[in-house]
Amino acid sequence: MRITLFLLGFLIFQSQAKPLSYYFSADIEFDQSITKPSEVLGYEVGEWHVRHDQLVSYLTLLAQQSPRMSISTIGFSHERRPLLLLAVTTAKNQDKLEQIRQDHLASLSVSKDRSAAPNIIWMGYSVHGNEPSGSNAALLLAYYLAAAQGDEINNLLENNVILLDPALNPDGLARFAHWANSNRGKTLSADPANREHVETWPSSRTNHYWFDLNRDWLLLQHPESKARVAQFHHWKPTVLTDFHEMGTNSSYFFQPGIPSRTHPITPPQNQALTHKLAEYHAEILDREKQLYFTQESFDDFYVGKGSTYPDINGAVGILFEQASSRGHVQESINGDLHFHRTIKNQLLTSLSTFKGALEHKEALLDYQQTFYLDALKLADKEDVKGYVIAKGNDISRFESFVKLLSHHQINAYEITKAVKVAGRTYQIGDIFVPLTQSQYRLIKAVFSTQTNFEDNTFYDVSGWTLPHAFDLSFAPIKSRWGLKVATNPIKIEPPTLNKAVQTGAYAYAFSWDDYLAPKLLNRLLGAGIEARVALQSFSARTHQGEQTFSSGTVVIPAGVQSNKNWQSVLIEIVTQSSIDVFAIRSGLTAQGIDLGSRLMMPLKQPKVLLVGGEGTSQYEVGEMWYHLDRHVGIAPTLIEQRRLSRANLARYTHIIMVDGNYRGLSKATKAAVLSWVKKGGVIWGHKRGAQWLIEQQLLNVETISKKEMRAQFETQGMPFSAREELAAKQRIAGAIFNTRADLSHPLAFGLEDEILPVFKNSTWVMKQTGRPFTSVLKYTSNPLLSGYADQRNVNQIAASSALIADEYGKGVVIAMTDNPVFRGYWYGTSKLINNALFFAHAVK
Template identity: 50%
Template structure:
């Protein structure tokens, strides 16, 4: 009886796998079907089911080893299954070390050196064919005993990351499974195929993790990049899905849209690999295409980051069934069909990489050697970075560079370059003469002109601009002024506060200051903010405090434990706190003056739901938590009239479509604001506030801006070029701030870089004190913009803020928290949370 059960399960597994491959398998190993309880593709496998199968496989196969390389925001494990021959696995670390030395140290390549193949699946959670194909692939590589597979495992180390976004993956799997009928419904209008907001594509905070390879704002990306640099794979497979009516895409993409620093040889190898994909799909008579639709420009994506790091990144896109079965122009598309195509491309990637092993190994070595040669010939020798008083923001940038294996060196003596003086302890040098030459050039690029102005994603991502750190390309190295050791993060600043002072104060400059403030407010500590600079007597000396500095006056405290809270929280947040001995100040207002504004604990409502951009709402949510310690309440737009608004101090409208709101909604928000609330809107959120009469500002809408682009004498073939010119896919512009305005407190310089990916513009106000930031006279810093737009942007307002009754309305043309890494402009939003009621700017009409 027992034997018959074993035979039954073996036959059942063989029948289930036959839809994907026909080679005989080792029946002693568990199949995905046995682990899941159903054939792959019958249901959407959850992340925990994928994990369980990989654990079973790694426990029973001598060809596989499973690692947990990190955890997602929702604490799901990030998995990496390493597959190779038993001999390779037994000396895996030696192989890895040898591989890194061959790549970067110009050592001869051993004839038997394995190639490293990285296959990443499911970075977009609602593109599930990839993660489910990883199940089939893992079984195939370990259970199939053909000579070809044995040769692959002998000559390659294959790294499988089955779900790069497990939180989004499970969000989608639950949706698809909960709507599956006993007979699959192929109707595209069926609920199964129409996900609710925010859908399964993004991660927990609704970020697109495929845009985070360079920015590394999330634990999923940080774990992934740590593994990337531990292994330096030769080939990276990046598996995605696209529209249901498509077929199958593999790179090369559009040749004119490749990133210019990527070597030509990379694209030649990509094209050579494409021959293996084409052959595999030809054999199965499956439709496919390449050299269209997708580019290879933005280096922060899964198929392009490898290209500037010595690998060959290859994008794959499968038409999506968005459920279990859906009608398409190519006939019925089943979930199992999509999985099989991803499995086919996975095998062709391995087959091509092993066949091109020596060429790929040689290319990677040449990549790094040529990088050093190009760095030596480059007139620019590196970049100087300058500390502007916000150590946390600067160190966040230095930490990001370090995660990308970019070396940064502090100055240990003062150094001068032309008229610029760089002080020891406050200046840092990023030399170009290092292996990451191409990545550094890309990260610091301020290019504005491009061979092809059509971009699938952004055209600029300049890291120092995003962090608002002053930087300069220098044509010589600092020499003896340079420290011998790379920068390393230092332990948190901890201090012992003396009890009994008249007051305690800390500067608003450092990025950690808002976190300390919010923590104090949460404990009931009473805090005031200086609206002007002042000096005060401390134990050591007279200390100058800039505008925005926070003061905890002993005489205002009601909680007997307030000083204990202050001591404990200062240990958590590395902000220098000064003990002040008198309310009488040597300079500026005394501590009892009206120039110290009351700071109340923010209670924030973020409008988040259908109609609102989930990406931008998620960026606000994430940055409020990370930079201000505020977890907002979130409410869908259609619920705002049914909730108690009086409990909130702030309401935020991110970019989105608010057309469903009627005059009654405008009246509701107007009444709430007049009672003392702070109403914030950016991009189309600001445009709606203006249209509703809540933000007193004119708007140059997108249609008006597009009319600046000549459209005469165009042929039908010019459609795409015109569309590319009419949009700003993603560029960086500068604005001039009023640094005396509370919304700008803590920002070190008048000029602030802003990220722009929308052509809507707020018009400046004629009322005094209302224009918090206007675009610079020459605002274009980096990225592509049609030349016709730049003069118009120079006439626009970046930030407008004014009174409305006892409340305040703030509008911003751009998204201050773009992709979570624009730390410089994010301070505007943070200031609005704590200082939004501390300015007084009545409109002239009032």
């Protein structure tokens, strides 16, 4: 009986907890004065999912105990969790760490022997919160680096500074640890259908706002990414690892990926070194008899991913993908997959990275040095010498663009004399980004308008041209003749706030051009200030002289204010803003409509209901939430589809339906929504949200379905091997298309010109509506601007409608084929949703 109980206990132990001896080779000796992970956690690594606060506590303790480690908080997540970065090297190197860093950076601009200097290796884990084996492995790796003894670890630390980034997504990791731990029983369940393995909506893959942080390295919309990229350039590692998880029935992947899907700007030597390091990963996994694969499935194209951004910045980025247990143990085609096994594989390839990087240290350092030294030479050989970008009237949007370039170490210079390029005159104050600088390759990538590729299959987006996303006019220049620019790069200073506002005016007004104008308007409306929008332009006398105001100008008439303290409230809000607010002397204007015109439409503060939950895209719901919250100052009411039937719709002015499957909504819910719109509500839908509006006959628009678009492609007799190629042609994997806006339409107010690039990753088409005045945006006749789309799809999309707005009873229905707030950085098209929030009733 005792033997049976012992065996049962042993089996439970085997399945739930593994000691350090499971993870590390028996020939590694550890300093016993260094605290083991289990002594802080209260359990063995892999028995439970580590919480982020536990991770922070343990790593902080290690840094206190080990002279090899220093720890810093490089930033905070949205939920104020610290972003840690540990620098690990010998105690002697720790004493001169800053000098090592400076010498390393200096070596990138001057050719010098670096063989005796330490290499810089960045180890990054679990950018997706529900891919936790990486962060759990980081615990063990940190212990190894702090406590391991012997020649091997001494040699590693003498020759390297290891930067350990243990949790790239603290908020997502914390959510998933809570999910997995709270659904774990004492007796583990490997059934894939068990709740532990099936997260509810939204998943913990994402950060606080449900963004995929692995796509944010270029876009830098979130504090986690900003802090990380700042430190990346602060150190400029030669190797950066990016540890992920994939489907449970997979095995283990490490780069190189599919050769033809590497970004063409990536130097061949980068891939050669990736192949060299791959030999070490294969060797260590072979020893453990673990299955793995390379050069398959994953690409290295989009430069905004964690394993590809380094490739375009002088490092070698390595993606690792471990089959996921999505909990503590789960059935798979390869047998039961235990959490501790996934952790061990990530640890093993971390150690193999060290071995490979150490043995190829000189090659890695030489490659990085050559990467930067060659940049200026390669730039000089280019036909294009740089790019001019127009500042435009929207100062906030322009400054956000320049700041983004600066975060990536890209220098831009103010133009000091007007110059004509490609038929447009670029004015003093516009900028020039020369190719001849150290970030030559990244500049080429972010300004690229390439539409033809060697391999047209993309794991992520195929076009991400940054000035298009910001709706900034730009052009390449082939000669700097006649171009005059400032000596020093442009620096964006903190905005100058309004110091004083003239009191006693007849009315106040501010332009709708600036990206932050909606945020100012929302604050004013929320404070009880009565405001109106000018539906046509006018000129008026102000305390600064005669001013011309375009359509979309917000006017605050003194005579309609009901709050006796309104002016003090106005002044308090306006003085916290950088947007110019003009004091108008009279209601009688010099030109255009007068201030008492019926074309001065009263405005209401939006009360937004954002539909989410199962069936909707967590990314697009999160992107809309992020935009409304961070850029407009609106707290939308987020409600799951299943609760929509119980919502009091009368509380809301707007309903937003992003991409999703809404066919599960009940007849009663549909009837309630239609009734709400008919009574005066504004409903916005994009992608499948827009399709739902049309299906409910809220809009009378003829469409071309995705199925019909796919049917354009001949498949008869096609071999099985062509299946992936066909799928690539039938879809649009994130490209940029051109549209033309009706600038007189209220939903286009604030757009500087009629050309507006949009991000497109759907083939669904809305044909032009027969009703007049309803089409806000139309695709141009040759709309593809950047990225890949098969010409058959482009032809169908050409001249079709991109945004339609029409009245329905007393309400307004707005449908868009694309996501206007894609990944948070599409400043151009996000103006459309802002206009829908405040000006939608002007379409009636």
